[in-house]
Amino acid sequence: MYRVAALLLGVSSVYAQNLSSPQDLLKEAIAFQQAGKLDNAIHDYRLLLDKYPDIPEIRSNLGTALAAQGRYTEAVAEYEHALRLKPDKQVRLNLALAYYKSADLVRAADILKDLHDKEPSNVQVITVLADCYLRLGKNKELVDLLTPVQRGDPENRTFNYLLGTALVRDGQAAKGQLIIDKILRNGDSAEARLLMGTTKFMVNDFSGALIDFQKAVELNPNLPDVYSYYGLALLATGDQAGAEKAFRRELKSNPNNFNANLRMGVLLRQDDQNEQALKYLQHALQVRPGDPGVRYQIAALELSQGEVEKAARDLEALVKESPQFTEAHVSLATAYYRQKRKADGDRERAVVARLNAARQAKEPAAKAQ
Amino acid sequence: MQHSKLNRDRKGAASPVKFTRRDLIWLAAGCGASTLFGRQTGSPQSDSLFIEVPTSSSGIEWVHDNAMSPNRYLPETLGPGCAFLDFDNDGWMDIYLVNSGPCDFWKPPKPIRNALYKNNRDGTFTDVTEKAGVTGGTFGMGVAVGDFDNDGWPDMLVTSYGKCILYKNNHDGTFADVTAKAGVASPGWTTSAVWFDYDNDGRLDLFICSFVDYSGGHKFECGDNKLGKHYYCIPRIFKGTASFLYHNNGDGTFTETSKGTDIAKSLGKGLGVVATDINNDGRMDLFVANDTVQDFLYMNRGPGPNGSWKWEEIAMQAEVGFSENGQARSGMGVDAADLNGDGWQDLFVANVDQEMFSVYQNNKDETFRDVAHVEGVAQATRLLSGWGLKYFDYDNDGAIDLILANGHPDDMIDHYSSQVKYKEPMLLFHQGSDGKLHNVSDQGGSAFQKAFAARGLAVGDYNNDGALDVLICNNGGAPVLLKNNAAKGNNWLGIQLEGAACNRDAIGAKIYWTAAGKKRFRLKNNGGSYLSSHDPREVLGIGKAAKIDLLEIYWPAPSKRVDKFTNVPVNSYIRIVEGKGIAT
Numbered sequence: 005m006y007r008v009a010a011l012l013l014g015v016s017s018v019y020a021q022n023l024s025s026p027q028d029l030l031k032e033a034i035a036f037q038q039a040g041k042l043d044n045a046i047h048d049y050r051l052l053l054d055k056y057p058d059i060p061e062i063r064s065n066l067g068t069a070l071a072a073q074g075r076y077t078e079a080v081a082e083y084e085h086a087l088r089l090k091p092d093k094q095v096r097l098n099l100a101l102a103y104y105k106s107a108d109l110v111r112a113a114d115i116l117k118d119l120h121d122k123e124p125s126n127v128q129v130i131t132v133l134a135d136c137y138l139r140l141g142k143n144k145e146l147v148d149l150l151t152p153v154q155r156g157d158p159e160n161r162t163f164n165y166l167l168g169t170a171l172v173r174d175g176q177a178a179k180g181q182l183i184i185d186k187i188l189r190n191g192d193s194a195e196a197r198l199l200m201g202t203t204k205f206m207v208n209d210f211s212g213a214l215i216d217f218q219k220a221v222e223l224n225p226n227l228p229d230v231y232s233y234y235g236l237a238l239l240a241t242g243d244q245a246g247a248e249k250a251f252r253r254e255l256k257s258n259p260n261n262f263n264a265n266l267r268m269g270v271l272l273r274q275d276d277q278n279e280q281a282l283k284y285l286q287h288a289l290q291v292r293p294g295d296p297g298v299r300y301q302i303a304a305l306e307l308s309q310g311e312v313e314k315a316a317r318d319l320e321a322l323v324k325e326s327p328q329f330t331e332a333h334v335s336l337a338t339a340y341y342r343q344k345r346k347a348d349g350d351r352e353r354a355v356v357a358r359l360n361a362a363r364q365a366k367e368p369a370a371k372a373q
Numbered sequence: 374m375q376h377s378k379l380n381r382d383r384k385g386a387a388s389p390v391k392f393t394r395r396d397l398i399w400l401a402a403g404c405g406a407s408t409l410f411g412r413q414t415g416s417p418q419s420d421s422l423f424i425e426v427p428t429s430s431s432g433i434e435w436v437h438d439n440a441m442s443p444n445r446y447l448p449e450t451l452g453p454g455c456a457f458l459d460f461d462n463d464g465w466m467d468i469y470l471v472n473s474g475p476c477d478f479w480k481p482p483k484p485i486r487n488a489l490y491k492n493n494r495d496g497t498f499t500d501v502t503e504k505a506g507v508t509g510g511t512f513g514m515g516v517a518v519g520d521f522d523n524d525g526w527p528d529m530l531v532t533s534y535g536k537c538i539l540y541k542n543n544h545d546g547t548f549a550d551v552t553a554k555a556g557v558a559s560p561g562w563t564t565s566a567v568w569f570d571y572d573n574d575g576r577l578d579l580f581i582c583s584f585v586d587y588s589g590g591h592k593f594e595c596g597d598n599k600l601g602k603h604y605y606c607i608p609r610i611f612k613g614t615a616s617f618l619y620h621n622n623g624d625g626t627f628t629e630t631s632k633g634t635d636i637a638k639s640l641g642k643g644l645g646v647v648a649t650d651i652n653n654d655g656r657m658d659l660f661v662a663n664d665t666v667q668d669f670l671y672m673n674r675g676p677g678p679n680g681s682w683k684w685e686e687i688a689m690q691a692e693v694g695f696s697e698n699g700q701a702r703s704g705m706g707v708d709a710a711d712l713n714g715d716g717w718q719d720l721f722v723a724n725v726d727q728e729m730f731s732v733y734q735n736n737k738d739e740t741f742r743d744v745a746h747v748e749g750v751a752q753a754t755r756l757l758s759g760w761g762l763k764y765f766d767y768d769n770d771g772a773i774d775l776i777l778a779n780g781h782p783d784d785m786i787d788h789y790s791s792q793v794k795y796k797e798p799m800l801l802f803h804q805g806s807d808g809k810l811h812n813v814s815d816q817g818g819s820a821f822q823k824a825f826a827a828r829g830l831a832v833g834d835y836n837n838d839g840a841l842d843v844l845i846c847n848n849g850g851a852p853v854l855l856k857n858n859a860a861k862g863n864n865w866l867g868i869q870l871e872g873a874a875c876n877r878d879a880i881g882a883k884i885y886w887t888a889a890g891k892k893r894f895r896l897k898n899n900g901g902s903y904l905s906s907h908d909p910r911e912v913l914g915i916g917k918a919a920k921i922d923l924l925e926i927y928w929p930a931p932s933k934r935v936d937k938f939t940n941v942p943v944n945s946y947i948r949i950v951e952g953k954g955i956a957t
Contacts, residue, residue, distance in 0.1 A: 210792055276746075300699075364609075
């Protein structure tokens with residue numbers, strides 16, 4: 005960040021109207037950026053780039069200023085331009101962070117994984133990559149990433165928390181428990197409560213989970229995911245209004261939370277607030293591109309809105325990729341029947357029957373005969 | 374639900390829950406702590422919409438024996454059903470209650486029987502079971518009442534794990550077991566059943582739900598629960614079966630006519646059935662609730678080739694087979710009624726906890742839309758498992774209301790789920806002037822503050838005051854009789870329809886009544902609820918109106934006759950005979 009480019013030394017002044025030299029302009033831009041006067045800094049960087057478009061450090065600094073303003077798309081463009089001019093691992097990390105902030109977690113994780121492979125000890129890379137995996141639901145990858153890290157730094161609270169969460173969410177409750185023990189040695193904490201609650205939630209003990217999530221919220225309302233899981237537990241225990249409030253609270257501090265976006269979409273769809281529901285579902289899909297569950301919800305919403313052709317198209321793509329997704333076949337059959345495509349509907353109905361029969365055949369009582 | 378508040382209250386806001394090693398051990402075992410579930414407030418009994426009638430007042434001392442065993446055989450948890458019927462034609466509703474009985478996995482250690490209670494016309498009942506000859510003797514499930522021989526006396530079909538029993542009314546306070554002659558034994562495991570005239574030949578036919586294949590030695594293949602005990606297996610593990618459809622031959626015998634139809638082809642796990650007319654074509658259709666597989670909607674398409682009858686299963690097309698999210702649920706109780714007064718039959722299905730119940734609004738094109746969320750029913754039923762239920766106008770304001778009887782099938786659920794209970798509260802919904810269902814359970818009375826292992830539910834006016842009362846049958850417990858206290862001040866007309874050309878019970882008749890400028894409609898459906906039969910009379914609520922200006926009866930085929938009556942006096946029961954008018 006703020007790489008003062010000696011590159012500009014010797015460049016003749018073209019900024020005589022206000023400043024004596026490009027060096028002065030660069031110094032001023034950096035000073036603005038450091039002072040938080042981002043508009044001014046961006047203005048200066050762009051003036052410089054008008055004349056010297058191929059200086060990667062200026063582009064990188066501009067990208068950083070833009071990212072600080074939340075203008076991630078523009079920041080990504082500047083970082084990528086800078087990297088085309090000159091590969092640089094710090095700029096790549098900045099690019100990954102911009103992707104991460106803009107909810108493009110897949111791209112962020114790809115870059116971070118590459119950075120981690122090249123520099124396994126970089127704690128910042130590990131931390132952000134771990135969080136990407138967590139949000140993407142890639143629990144196994146997260147466990148693989150953090151297990152050796154945690155072994156080398158067994159008391160690191162952040163890593164313990166992330167690894168414990170991944171283990172619990174991956175269904176490895178016993179291993180997760182060992183990690184929870186470590187966290188508990190430091191006393192009650194929001195992280196520990198969230199983990200405990202998640203464990204209970206995973207075994208369908210929703211009321212037990214609710215108590216822990218509630219405590220976690222009290223201990224640290226800003227802990228990522230805490231309101232999201234609190235909302236899930238409230239929903240499972242019948243408090244829909246409370247759940248909606250919790251999801252909204254999560255999204256206020258963490259707009260890219262997958263679960264909160266997905267659940268808000270589902271809840272609003274149930275209440276016929278389809279336009280709002282779609283926004284949340286699309287955001288969830290942005291966080292986890294291609295997620296079949298979100299895509300199914302979007303298609304179901306389209307179906308309930310009467311956008312039958314669109315729904316049919318989306319569901320056709322979904323069942324092509326996930327042929328065992330029974331619910332998608334059910335909805336696709338519904339879409340076809342609404343389109344008066346009886347033969348297609350009957351075909352999907354037959355697929356549903358076949359999938360259900362296969363499932364039934366695996367049941368113990370069926371096998372016993 | 375206010376669980377978060379409950380939990381705070383129990384633990385105390387100032388004393389945070391401590392983490393202990395015990396917590397962790399307990400967590401590793403995957404078990405949950407229990408919290409209270411139930412209503413904490415109640416209304417005074419005198420102001421209640423329903424008043425629980427104690428056994429000491431009613432004389433109904435019979436108690437259901439669920440035969441609960443350490444092995445937890447599934448039939449133990451599914452019964453019982455019950456019925457309001459006037460078996461002696463004295464104009465007063467009697468009560469029939471179904472019990473368990475001997476079967477391949479249970480030999481009762483002491484005599485056990487069903488019960489028939491005669492209405493003494495003073496709020497009390499007398500057990501006349503032995504004299505009537507309706508003790509049962511099978512592992513009984515439910516009862517469907519209908520006058521299959523058109524002799525004017527109600528007959529009864531008792532469904533069972535084992536075989537059904539058809540009791541023909543002898544007109545003298547006794548019944549005869551005519552199962553063998555009739556040919557409706559229906560082996561296996563039968564649950565709800567419904568009498569209806571599918572071919573409009575003037576005789577009641579019979580549909581019997583068949584549940585799972587519970588034969589052989591795989592009765593508890595689901596293993597043990599977290600407590601290391603056998604538990605009631607989720608029916609998902611058992612194979613589905615085809616239900617039975619019998620045509621009434623008119624000579625006391627029946628012919629199974631489902632073979633070759635969609636009814637025989639659809640392997641379900643039927644628990645609830647209602648006969649209704651979905652598309653207003655004058656033919657009664659069937660909506661069947663299935664457990665863990667999709668529900669079925671059998672459309673009656675009329676005569677097929679070679680004397681056959683055509684049934685088309687369209688639940689998926691109709692969007693009533695699965696949840697909104699494409700999932701098969703655990704359907705149990707069902708019903709049908711014109712909930713929104715548009716002249717088309719809407720449907721209801723109750724499911725198990727976390728699945729929520731569905732209120733299906735008829736789109737008038739053989740499709741439906743689930744409006745349970747909009748109606749507030751979905752949210753209220755998220756944690757409940759529903760069985761007996763009924764769309765009915767409990768306060769005689771003319772609009773259809775709803776009652777739901779609930780209870781979880783797993784008696785050990787309390788041990789490993791902290792928010793779902795074995796015994797659950799009933800729910801009562803009132804349809805307001807906004808046309809929406811409002812949860813008024815907290816005004817329902819003391820019974821609505823309690824929790825039950827409820828199964829069957831029947832609605833009937835046992836004291837002939839024009840306000841429909843409710844009977845709930847509990848698994849392994851005493852039935853609960855609720856006296857209606859909600860209809861005071863509203864006027865009504867009770868009608869007993871008597872078919873002449875059509876079936877004697879007039880199932881399929883359409884009733885229109887106009888009072889104070891408001892025209893209302895009711896189709897005489899049959900079946901619905903779970904394992905149970907309702908009072909066959911129709912009570913037409915008219916609110917504050919002083920009279921019914923016009924009453925129209927559209928009798929079902931074969932006559933399709935229309936009888937009209939003007940300026941009908943109210944607050945009494947009348948009998949209307951097809952083509953002959955009001956009987957004296």
